Amino acid sequence: MKYKKLFTPVKIGSVEIKNRFAMAPMGPLGLSDSEGGFNQRGIDYYVERAKGGTGLIITGVTFSDCKVETQSMPNCPNSTYNPVHFIRTAREMTERIHAYGSKIFLMMSAGFGRVTIPTNLGEFPPVAPSPIPHRWLDKICRPLEVEEIKSIVKSFGDGAYNAKRAGFDGVEIHAVHEGYLLDQFAISMFNQRTDEYGGSLENRLRFAREVLEEIKSRCGDDFPVALRFSVKSMIKDWREGALPGEVFEEKGRDIQEGLEAAKLLVSYGYDALDTDVGTYDAWWWNHPPMYQEKGLFRVYCKMVKEVVDVPVLCAGRMDDPDMALKSLEDGDCDIINLGRPLLADPDYVNKLRCGHTDEIRPCISCQEGCMGRIQEYSMINCAVNPQAARERATAYEPILKSKKVMIVGGGVAGCEAARVLATRGHKPQVFEKSSRLGGNLIPGGVPDFKEDDHALARWYEVQLRKLNVPVYLNYEVKKEDVLNSGYDAVIIATGSSPKVFSLGDDAHVYTAAQVLNREKDCGGTTVVVGGGLVGCETALWLAKQGKKVTIVEALDRLMAVNGPLCHANKDMLERLVPYNGIEVVTGAKVTGFKDGVLTVKIAGETKEISCESVILSVGYREENSLYHELEFDVPEIYLLGDARKVSNIMYAIWDAFEVANHL
Template identity: 75%
Template sequence: MKYSKLFSPIKIGSITIKNRFAMAPMGPLGLADANGGWNQRGIDYYVERAKGGTGLIITGVTFFDQVVEKQDPSTVPNPLYKPVNFVKTSREMTERIHAYGSKIFLQLSGGFGRVTIPTNVGDIPPIAPSAIPHRWLDKTCRAITVDEIHAIVKQFGEAAFHAKRAGFDGVQIHAVHEGYLIDQFAISMFNQRTDEYGGSLENRLRFAKEIVEEIKKTCGDDFPVTLRFSVKSMIKDWRVGALPGEDFEEKGRDTEEGLKAAKLLESYGYDALDTDVGTYDAWWWNHPPMYQKKGLYRGYCKMVKEVVDIPVFCAGRMDNPDMALEAIENGECDVIDLGRPLLADPDYCNKLRCGKITQIRPCISCHEGCMGRVASYSLLNCAVNPQAARERVNAYEPILKKKKVLIVGGGVAGCEAARVLAIRGHQPVVYEKGSRLGGNLIPGGAPDFKEDDIALADWYTNELNRLGVHAHLNTELNEEEIKAMDYDTVILATGSKPKVFSLGDDSHTYTAEQVLLKQKDAGKKTVVVGGGLVGCETALWLAQNGIHVTIVEALDKVMAVNGPLCAANKEMLEALLPFNGVEIITGAKVTEFANGEVKVDTKEGSKTIMSDSVILSVGYKEENTLYNNLQFDIPDLYLLGDAKKVSNIMYAIWDAFEVANHI
């Protein structure tokens, strides 16, 4: 079997993991009960990934501090809030996970410090090693005291004790990574102390050293303690991160110091380093959007592996099995972390082990269902998998009678509805007017950095074929044809159309979709009207292909109306545009396009831009004509996707799942 090496066992401290895959820690927002334990959603969520073949489950961050940086116990689990409840609920989870031969580590947080996200942790005073600026709030943090450091260290030992009692196989410390509190101590930019916790690298790592020593003293040397570790910070300045390929002066931890830190952390007793790069000031490194290349940490992990003798984990868009295998064979890492890919498909490992690669549902790195919802609503979900963290609530409903279901439209909503209906035992048939399934995934996936949109469209095509769903392509139905057909239920997922208007030269005015599909040539210079997500991504793609692009946006900033868009995605795209030479004019309106001249009304007055074309990206309009004409003729009729309301991929899939699961 080609990927057999990915399924060879490996030791982490005293325990053996059955394969080389770990579930990367992702914040378990919405998975806790009010008493600091796991709710049923949390238990089901982690068990499902163990059932899917993952060798090691690492929970997302759990808090425990009851002294310095108190957290709402209903935000994430907390082993010290009510230890009996934590142990009781954890036992149910760990015992079920062990039934599948998987191991599970509890990730313990030393605190957020200057990077507290207000919507997640409530109204608490921000702390830090020193009086430094907060990452998000217009506040100066309070310097933590030595006694408070000692209190946190002691609580680490107590929390790990309860984790061990609850059946966890080890713990992961959160973290000398991403700029969290312990990392703030480790980075000289943030740590301006003059006591034993500041100054030299050894002093700045003293907090991390005392933590592992306390846990080993409490739980024994045979209880594995791993560490989430960022080898390089990627900080240009306060709240300003570097871009891939950018020449900059590192203000945080540089690679040289990172490798020294790795060796010290091993000497302190850590059993493995779960390695990445970045900080909250350069958030698009730790939470890589689609604009980051796949496997972006591999080189850094290899450098760490060359200086330590403990296992090194590598995350960072490692969902390509060939890339994962190559990383293991090249000695770049020992374990592959899968975070968002296991949100998208909990059965990733089992499918790969059996060679069913085309059945693995791809993550599209959109962050909409995970980090976007975590930051906005304190809920962890997945855009492409409506069952993620809702495994029991969204389990497939049994059917009493098979129904024939007509689905008009083969975009994501139509495909998801057909998939769910077929799995449940109904008989769906899809009619799509285009030449392939996928709808807006096809133009959306045209840029190189959106390759996973195409992968998702291909996945739907393969799944419907595997499930025996007949898809009629290049076939557009009208209302009379639909009324004449014999179906129990009709779903209309007829999508949307780009909004267009005339500026004068209609022959050189195109939609973003036409340009993305290469139906129209934008020329050497173009103006994109509209700075939403589609307009910005189109502009970036064109600029990366040597075209001079100007974005004209009516609002005061680009991407003002997209959400919940994760800060990592939004901030990286905003930074990439000028980095690639895209000019941006906000608070402006295009009034005319003629003879290669684009007239723009700006706050400073009228402006003329020479351009070969104008690309309209001002939104979409629901294509719901069929529904309006049929709504009084068909009893069991549903409207889904953009045809119902123009939105994003996530809500198209989620709504389709909800409806199709209850027909």
């Protein structure tokens, strides 16, 4: 078996893990109850990943401090808020996880400090090691008193003791990583203290050392304690992160200090280092969007592994099993951390073990269902997997009678509806007017950084084939086809079409889809009209080919109406645009294109831009005419995806799942 090495055991401290896969910690927003225990959604969510074969489950961040940085409840679990209740709910979860041969660590946090996300953690004065600027708010943080540090340290011992009683196999400390509170103490840029917690590297790591010593004293040396650790900060300045390949002066922790810190932390007794790079000031490193290369942390993990003698865990878009295998063979790391890939497919590990790699549902790194919803709504989900963190509420509904269902449109909404209907025992048939399934995934997945869009389209092809769903390509359905077919139900998922308007010389005015699909050549200089997500990604793709690109946007900033986009995705794309030489003109209205000159109006003044072509990326219009032709003639008819309302991949999939699961 090609991937057998990925299924060899490994130890963290005294705990043996059955394979080399861990579930990376991801914010457990929505998985706690009002007493700080795990709610049923949280229990089901983690158990499902254990059932799927993951060797080690690392929960999302939980808290133990109830005095210094108080949390809004319910939010994340808290191991000391109501200890009896925490142990009771967590025990149910750990017992079920152990039934599948998996181990589970509780991630315990010292707090967020200057990086608290206001929508998640309520309104309270932000704290930090020193009076430094908050990451998001226009506020200066309050320095922690020594007594408060001691209080937090003690809470770790109490919380870890409760975790051990609850059946957890170990804990992971959150974190000398990403600029959280412990990391703020460890980084001299943030830590300006002159007491025993400031100054030298050893003093700045004192907080992390005392946390470890407190837990070991309460739980014993054989209770493993791992640490989430960032070896390099990637900070150019306050709230300014570096881009991949950018030459800059590191203001946070550089690699030299990072490796020295790694050696010190292991000498203190940490049993594993869960390693990455980045901070909230450079958020697109710790939460890598599709614009980051896959496996971006491997080189940094290898540096750490070469100077420590404990297991090193590596996350960061590690869903390619060939890459994961090579990382083990090359000595980059000991354990592969899968975060978002296990949101997308909880059965990833078992499918890989059995060689069914074509059945693994891909993560597309959009972060709309996970980080986007965490930052906006305090809940973790997944754009491509509607059942993630809702396993019981969205379990497949049993059917009494199988129905024959006609699905018009083979985009993501039509494909997801067909998949769910066939899984439940209905008999769907898909009719697609183009030559392949996928809809807007096809042009959207053309840029190399969007390759997983095409992977998702292929996944749907595989799923429908395995479920024996008839698919009719190059078939444009008419009203008569539906009325004369004898279907029990009809789903219209005919998608959307790009909005277009005349600019004069329309022979050289194209849609983004035409250029992405290579139906039209935009030439060496082009203007993209529309600075939304599609416009910016198209411009970036073209600029990377060496073309001179200008974006013209009517609003005062790029991506003003997209959302909820994760800050990591949005902020990185905003910075990649100028970094790749793309000129941006905002507050501008295009008025015409003639003889290679585009005219735009900005604040009443006319500006001329020379270009070989103009690419329109000004949104999409619902294609719902067939639905309206049929809505009074078909008793059971549904309108889904962009045909119902132009939105994003997540809502197309989610809405299709909802309807198909209750049809």
